Each structure stands twice: as C-alpha cells, then as structure tokens.
Amino acid sequence: MLSESKYLNRQNWSMFSLIVMIAGLLFSKFLITLSFVFLLAQAVINPDVISLLKNYLKQPAFMAITAIFFIYIFSVPYSEDLNYALERIRIKLPFLLLPFAFFAIPKMNDKVxxxxxxxxxxxxxxxxxxxxxxxxxxxxxxxxxxxxxxxxxxxxxxxxxxxxxxxxxxxxxxxxxxxxxxxxxxxxxxxxxxxxxxxxxxxxxxxxxxxxxxxxxxxxxxxxxxxxxxxxxxxxxxxxxxxxxxxxxxxxxxxxxxxxxxxxxxxxxxxxxxxxxxxxxxxxxxxxxxxxxxxNENIRELSDSRRLASIQAGWALGKAHPILGIGVGDIRKETNEYLEKNYPSLANLGLLPHNQYVFYFAVTGLLGLGLFLVLTCFPLFYKKAYLDLFFVSHHIIYFSSFLVEHTLETQIGTTSYLLFLLLGMRHFSERN
Structure with missing residues (x-):
C-alpha cells in the first residue's frame, strides 16, 4: 500500500498533468504530449502497478475504449502502405494508453x-x-x-x-x-x-x-x-x-x-x-x-467541396470492400485515386474521408464500423452514465462531429474526445 504522502504526490501530479492537457488542447500540441507522459508516469511508476493493472482489466468500459485502438491494428495485415498505417496507429495510441492512465488517478471524487x-x-x-x-x-x-x-x-x-x-x-x-x-x-x-x-x-x-x-x-x-x-x-x-x-x-x-x-x-x-x-x-x-x-467547377480551394468529395470517396471504397475495408495504410492512397478519377482538381491534397463513420467503413469495413459503434456507445451504459447530463452531452457533441469530420484522426480531436470521456468514467467509478 502507498503511504499517504506518496498518495498525495501522485494525486497532485495527476491534477497537474490534467491541467497541462487542458492547456495543451488550446495552446500547444507539445503540452498535450507532455501531459500524456506525466499521466502515464504516475500510473506506471507505482509500487502497486500490478494490482492496479489487474483491477483495470476487470473494468469493461475502460477496456472498451482501449479496444478502439485495436480496430486499426487488425487492418494492418492487408494494408500495402505500412508506413502510413503506422502513422495512423500512432495517432490512435492515446486509446491504448490513456484509459489506464486515467484509471490510475488516485482520486476523482465530486470536488476534484x-x-x-x-x-x-x-x-x-x-x-x-x-x-x-x-x-x-x-x-x-x-x-x-x-x-x-x-x-x-x-x-x-x-x-x-x-x-x-x-x-x-x-x-x-x-x-x-x-x-x-x-x-x-x-x-x-x-x-x-x-x-x-x-x-x-x-x-x-x-x-x-x-x-x-x-x-x-x-x-x-x-x-x-x-x-x-x-x-x-x-x-x-x-x-x-x-x-x-x-x-x-x-x-x-x-x-x-x-x-x-x-x-x-x-x-x-x-x-x-x-x-x-x-x-x-x-x-x-x-x-x-x-x-x-x-x-464540378473551381472546387479545389473550397472546403465544402473537399469534404463532400472525400466522403463520397470513403463511401465508394467501403462499398467496394464492405466486409473488411481497404486497410488503414491504404486509405490516403485509395482516396486520392478516387479523387483523381472523379474530381481531378481535388487530387494530391492528402484528403481523407471527412466523416469518422465513413472513415471506419472504408478502412475496416462493416465489421470494424460495427465494432467502433458498439465500443464508443458502451461507456454510456457504464454505472448508468446515460443518466448524467454532461456525460451524455459530451457524446452528443462528439458523435455529431463524427458525421462531418474525421475527429479521431487528429491529435487534438482524439485528446478532447478522450479527456472528458475518461474523466467522467473515472468519476463514475468512484461515485458508485
């Protein structure tokens, strides 16, 4: 067991890390990365880390969020561009690491x-x-x-x-x-x-x-x-x-x-x-x-044109590979090839489908999309979280953004989604 002074030090370190993460969301990607390191450090540099990990593995909601990371992993074997696959997976690393880091925060009562x-x-x-x-x-x-x-x-x-x-x-x-x-x-x-x-x-x-x-x-x-x-x-x-x-x-x-x-x-x-x-x-x-x-006139510099065309591309790719998708490593190349054929003026812009659900459909097919839907909705039923106004509001905000953006394909989008989701889950785990 941790002494009271070490417990307080870990708690203070956790709060400092969360404040740095919030500041990073608004001012600096470097601060976001730094906050990840701080939070993981307080979780791992801990004499009780083994028992903490065993308890964490028994938490279905936290495990559901962690599992989102592995959806892309399963598509790597049939991806041709492994370098780009690794780039996409790197952005998803917070789904693997942050749930445990938040679960390891010593205290998340009402006041905190x-x-x-x-x-x-x-x-x-x-x-x-x-x-x-x-x-x-x-x-x-x-x-x-x-x-x-x-x-x-x-x-x-x-x-x-x-x-x-x-x-x-x-x-x-x-x-x-x-x-x-x-x-x-x-x-x-x-x-x-x-x-x-x-x-x-x-x-x-x-x-x-x-x-x-x-x-x-x-x-x-x-x-x-x-x-x-x-x-x-x-x-x-x-x-x-x-x-x-x-x-x-x-x-x-x-x-x-x-x-x-x-x-x-x-x-x-x-x-x-x-x-x-x-x-x-x-x-x-x-x-x-x-x-x-x-x-189809003068559309290269128009954001709406990029959004609509990229969603069309993702939908077409998903329909062409409906079960398993095209693989996370090939989404950029395949999207660009579709645009070259159908909207030449939008080619070579590095566009990705501007819809998170269409993105998953194109990359991992119906299997991956279905799993993503289940895993993202699962926390709402953790400790009756669907009764909490802010927790539900958070999901409404980000689920709506998934319809028009690939929110989770950026560092800030991923961090903002996970921050308040995992804070709420850690809070519920202590309240009930």
Missing amino acids: YFRLVYFFFWLMATICLVLVTIYLYDINYYTELYKKGQIFPTPIQHIRFSLLVCVAISIGVYLLIQSGGDSKSPPDLRLENDLRSPPDLPFLTSNKLEQKIVLALILFMIVFLHVLAVRSGLLALYLLFIFFIIYYILKTKKYLVGGVLFFGIVLFGIIGSQYIPTLKNKISYMRYSVDLFFK
Whole structure:
C-alpha cells in the first residue's frame, strides 16, 4: 500500500498533468504530449502497478475504449502502405494508453471532478471573451473574411475549438442544474435524483451572484458560436438544445414550456442567420461552394467541396470492400485515386474521408464500423452514465462531429474526445 504522502504526490501530479492537457488542447500540441507522459508516469511508476493493472482489466468500459485502438491494428495485415498505417496507429495510441492512465488517478471524487470541469469552463469563457474583443476591434475586416470562406483566428483549428465551446456550454448547464440554479428553478431538475448519492458540489450552491455570472457566460458563448459560425459547432449546439429540452420535459412534465423553448430555439436560429453578419456570410458562401461542387467547377480551394468529395470517396471504397475495408495504410492512397478519377482538381491534397463513420467503413469495413459503434456507445451504459447530463452531452457533441469530420484522426480531436470521456468514467467509478 502507498503511504499517504506518496498518495498525495501522485494525486497532485495527476491534477497537474490534467491541467497541462487542458492547456495543451488550446495552446500547444507539445503540452498535450507532455501531459500524456506525466499521466502515464504516475500510473506506471507505482509500487502497486500490478494490482492496479489487474483491477483495470476487470473494468469493461475502460477496456472498451482501449479496444478502439485495436480496430486499426487488425487492418494492418492487408494494408500495402505500412508506413502510413503506422502513422495512423500512432495517432490512435492515446486509446491504448490513456484509459489506464486515467484509471490510475488516485482520486476523482465530486470536488476534484467538478473543479476540473469548472476550470475548463472559465478558461473557455475567457478565451471567447478575448476573441470577441479582437473581432469587435476590426469587425468589418473579419466579417468580410466569411464571404471568402475564411474565419477569424482561434487558438486552435476552428472546428475543434467550436466543439470545445460546446463542451464548455454543456458544463455550465450541468453545473447550474447540479447547484439548483436560482431560487425559482424547479428543484427536480437537479441531476442528483438520477444518481445514487447527491453530488458534493464545491461551488455555486449558495453563491447566487456566481450562478448568474455562469448563466450569463453560457448565453454569451451561445451567441459567440453563432458569430464564429462554424457549422460543426452549431450542429452540436442545436443537438444539445434539443437534448436539454427533452431532458427538461421528461423531468418536469411541462410539455407546453418545452414546446415554447423549442420554438424559441428555432426562432433564434432563423433570426441569427439573418442578422449575425458572419453567420449570414457563412451561409451564403456555403450555398455558393455547394453549387460549384455539384457543377464540378473551381472546387479545389473550397472546403465544402473537399469534404463532400472525400466522403463520397470513403463511401465508394467501403462499398467496394464492405466486409473488411481497404486497410488503414491504404486509405490516403485509395482516396486520392478516387479523387483523381472523379474530381481531378481535388487530387494530391492528402484528403481523407471527412466523416469518422465513413472513415471506419472504408478502412475496416462493416465489421470494424460495427465494432467502433458498439465500443464508443458502451461507456454510456457504464454505472448508468446515460443518466448524467454532461456525460451524455459530451457524446452528443462528439458523435455529431463524427458525421462531418474525421475527429479521431487528429491529435487534438482524439485528446478532447478522450479527456472528458475518461474523466467522467473515472468519476463514475468512484461515485458508485
């Protein structure tokens, strides 16, 4: 057994590693790699590592996430380009290593968990405030960028950033409900009724001013996403709206209020598309680029054309090899060959199918795709995790991104997906 001082050292090291990982998501890929090393070190450099590993192997949800790594491994034998296969597998290494590293974190009780997600909420809100300030400083310049299919700068790639804003919004809603919101909020909206014991929230509970600030920041980030006008983020946001409304109706039985909320969300989206300049320009540019794609005219520099053509390529490759796919090593070459034949102007751009599900279908066939679907959904049923608002919200955000992006084929996409997934799973393992 570990002494108390060593236990605390490992806990502090774990928290430091997680904060570095969060910072890395927004500022530096090097910090992400560094945080991986730190987390793995605290897990492995541990006299109890053998017993910890034995216990880990008995955790079905953690093993399910680990198993995602091996889906690509099974396709290597029938891949011709082994170097590229190894490159794809390297990006998937976090699925192999991080589940055990998170499971080995000594403590993830309510106070630790809520403080971590609350830190992320405030970090994202602060960054969004800074970005809006930059946007307002030269609003005409940045608004014009959207007419050219460009976007105003974000700390990381704008699609990944928009998803992280959605995560922050869902955290804010989650924490407000956990705290009970203001005195007029229906008490039965609290998630504690869904859990085996009430959560121990270390903030917000009695601080009404803090609750109002959090609510204001949630609303601000919702507006910010519309100004940013990234479609992946907006898709995730509106799916979250629908989920929150359904959740509210099921908890309160107030169907009329739920209907009014739904109508209000639709109305807000319509008004925003007409009166938020960046969003309006983005929609106009999207119509223009999609029209050119179907005419197959001047499509090389259009992001929508690249996305649609790459998905078509992945779908065609999957249909041609429906059982086992083409192998992870050959996806880039085969996609490029399809584009050379059907969309010559998009060839030699290194494109991959911009849909995670189509990507798996092309690479590993129906067998790999089916396994991927089962493994990614399995954690929702771990310790009744489907009852947790934020955990479900996280899955809605990233499952929606899988429809329009190959989210898990990038370091930041993989890390952001695994970070909050594994944090939640580690939290559930301690609560129940």
